[in-house]
Amino acid sequence: MSNFYNKVTGEGWSRRQDGVAAFTITEVAATLTVATLVIIFFSWLVKKLIIKTKPSPPPPPGPIGLPILGHLLFIKPDFLHYVTKQSQIHGPIIKLQLGRKVYIIISSPSIAKQILKDHDAIFANRDIPMAAIKGTFGGLDIVWRSNGPELHKLRKLVVSEIMSNKGLNACYEFRRREIRHMVKNIHGKIGSPINLSEQIFLTTFNVTVNMLWGGSLNGKESNLGLEFKDRFEEFLRLMVEPNVSDMFPVLRPFDLQGIESKAKKNISWFYEFFESVIEQRRKLGEGPKMADSKDFLQQLLELNQTGDVKTSLSMKEINAMLLNIISGATDTTFTTMEWAMTELLRHPDKLRRVVDELDATISGPNIVEEFHLPRLLYLEAVVKETLRIHPPAPLLMPHMSSETTVVAGYTIPKNSNIFFNVWAIQRDADFWEDPLQFEPERENYDAGVGDVVALF
Numbered sequence: 001m002s003n004f005y006n007k008v009t010g011e012g013w014s015r016r017q018d019g020v021a022a023f024t025i026t027e028v029a030a031t032l033t034v035a036t037l038v039i040i041f042f043s044w045l046v047k048k049l050i051i052k053t054k055p056s057p058p059p060p061p062g063p064i065g066l067p068i069l070g071h072l073l074f075i076k077p078d079f080l081h082y083v084t085k086q087s088q089i090h091g092p093i094i095k096l097q098l099g100r101k102v103y104i105i106i107s108s109p110s111i112a113k114q115i116l117k118d119h120d121a122i123f124a125n126r127d128i129p130m131a132a133i134k135g136t137f138g139g140l141d142i143v144w145r146s147n148g149p150e151l152h153k154l155r156k157l158v159v160s161e162i163m164s165n166k167g168l169n170a171c172y173e174f175r176r177r178e179i180r181h182m183v184k185n186i187h188g189k190i191g192s193p194i195n196l197s198e199q200i201f202l203t204t205f206n207v208t209v210n211m212l213w214g215g216s217l218n219g220k221e222s223n224l225g226l227e228f229k230d231r232f233e234e235f236l237r238l239m240v241e242p243n244v245s246d247m248f249p250v251l252r253p254f255d256l257q258g259i260e261s262k263a264k265k266n267i268s269w270f271y272e273f274f275e276s277v278i279e280q281r282r283k284l285g286e287g288p289k290m291a292d293s294k295d296f297l298q299q300l301l302e303l304n305q306t307g308d309v310k311t312s313l314s315m316k317e318i319n320a321m322l323l324n325i326i327s328g329a330t331d332t333t334f335t336t337m338e339w340a341m342t343e344l345l346r347h348p349d350k351l352r353r354v355v356d357e358l359d360a361t362i363s364g365p366n367i368v369e370e371f372h373l374p375r376l377l378y379l380e381a382v383v384k385e386t387l388r389i390h391p392p393a394p395l396l397m398p399h400m401s402s403e404t405t406v407v408a409g410y411t412i413p414k415n416s417n418i419f420f421n422v423w424a425i426q427r428d429a430d431f432w433e434d435p436l437q438f439e440p441e442r443e444n445y446d447a448g449v450g451d452v453v454a455l456f
C-alpha cells in the first residue's frame with residue numbers, strides 16, 4: 001500500500017543497505033513543502049477561529065442618531081458647541097455619524113497623542129471635502145494632499161524656505177517695515193476711532209505676501225487685501241458648510257446645495273490674482289532681493305522649470321501652495337492678534353504689565369525689534385494665554401484613519417474623520433485652574449498639559 005509520501009511524489013521510499021530510511025533532496029523538499037502547507041492551513045484556521053471568538057473592541061460611545069441621517073440635524077447652528085456638549089456627556093472620545101461619514105471627536109490630550117504620535121502614519125491623511133476638491137485642483141495643495149513623497153516634497157520646501165531661520169531672516173526687513181507702518185498709522189489716529197481688526201489683517205496679509213514675493217498691498221492696493229479677506233472667509237464658510245455630497249457620496253454628481261460650484265467660482269478669483277502676480281514677475285525678472293536670497297515665488301517658479309520629477313512643481317501646485325500659505329498664515333495670525341488686543345483692553349492691569357516690560361527692555365527712543373522677543377517673557381505669556389482661550393483652529397484640521405484602528409480601547413473605523421477639540425481641552429478645569437480667566441501669569445504652559453498644538 002502506498003504511503004502518504006508516495007501519493008504526493010509518486011516515488012517509493014529509498015532504503016539504505018543498513019535498513020535506515022534515506023531521502024533524496026527532491027523528497028526532502030517535497031516533504032517540507034507539504035509540511036509548510038499543512039502548518040499554514042492550520043494557522044489560518046486557528047486565526048480565523050480566534051478572530052471569530054474574540055470580538056473587536058466597541059466603537060466610541062456617542063449620542064443616539066437618526067436612521068440614515070445620523071446626527072446631521074443636530075449639528076447646527078454650532079458644530080463646536082454641539083460636540084463639546086456631547087463629549088461632556090459621553091467622554092473624551094466620541095463617535096458621530098453624518099450620513100455615511102463617521103466623525104470621531106477627541107477631547108483628551110493623551111488620546112490625541114496616541115493618534116498624532118503613536119499611530120501617526122495611519123492618521124496622516126485627510127478626507128477631502130468636495131468644496132476643497134474644487135478649490136485645490138483635486139487636492140494638489142499641502143493641506144489636503146495624500147500622505148506620500150509628493151506631500152513630503154511640498155512640506156520640505158515650506159519648512160526649509162519659509163519657516164527656517166534663513167527664510168525668516170531673509171524677509172526681516174519687509175516685516176519690520178510693515179509693522180512700523182501699522183504702528184505709525186494707528187498712532188496717527190490717536191483720539192479718533194480706528195478699525196483695529198482691519199489694520200491688523202492688512203499688516204498680517206502684507207507681511208505674508210512680502211514673505212512670498214516681496215510685494216506689498218499697501219496704499220491704493222489695500223482694498224485688494226480686504227477683498228482677499230472677504231473672499232477667503234466665504235471660501236472657509238463653504239468648506240465647513242455641511243454638504244450632502246460629502247455625507248452621501250452617491251449624491252456627488254448633483255451638487256444639490258450648489259456648494260461646489262460656488263467654491264469653484266469663489267476660488268477662481270484667488271488664482272487669477274496669483275496668475276497676475278506671476279505674470280508680472282515673469283515680465284520683470286527676479287523680484288526684490290531679500291538679504292541676498294531669492295524670494296519664495298522665485299524659487300517656486302524655478303522649480304516649475306526643472307525637468308526633475310522629484311523636485312519640479314506644476315503651475316497648479318504653485319497656485320495651490322500660494323493659497324495655502326497666505327490663508328494659513330494670515331487668518332490664524334490675524335485672529336490671534338485681534339484676540340490678544342481684545343483681552344488686553346479688557347484687562348487694563350495686564351496691559352500695564354506688557355507696557356512696563358517693554359519700557360524696561362527697550363531703552364530710550366528705540367522701537368521694539370524681533371531680537372528683543374526672548375526678553376519679553378510676559379508678552380510671550382500673553383500670546384500663549386490668548387492661543388489657549390481662543391485657538392484659531394478650535395478643532396484643528398480633521399485627520400482621517402486609513403485603517404480600522406483600536407485607540408483608547410475603542411475601534412475607530414477606516415475612513416473616519418478625526419477632530420481634536422483643542423478648544424475644550426484648553427478650557428478643561430482638570431488641567432487649568434479657573435480656565436475661562438485670562439491669566440498670562442499661569443505657570444503650566446511648558447508642562448505641555450493640554451497644549452495639544454505642541455504636538456504638531
Ligand code: HEM
Binds near residue numbers: 158325393
Ligand atoms: C497662530 C498661528 C497658527 C496656527 C494656530 C496654525 C494652526 C495650524 C493647524 C492646526 C494646522 C493643521 C495641522 C495638522 O492637522 O496637521 C496648520 C497647518 C498648516 N499651517 Fe498653520 N497655523 C498658524 C500659523 C501659520 C503660519 C504663519 C503659516 C505660514 C507661514 C502656516 C502655514 C501652514 C501650512 C502650510 C499648513 C499645512 C501643513 C501640513 O499639512 O503639512 N501656519 N496650521
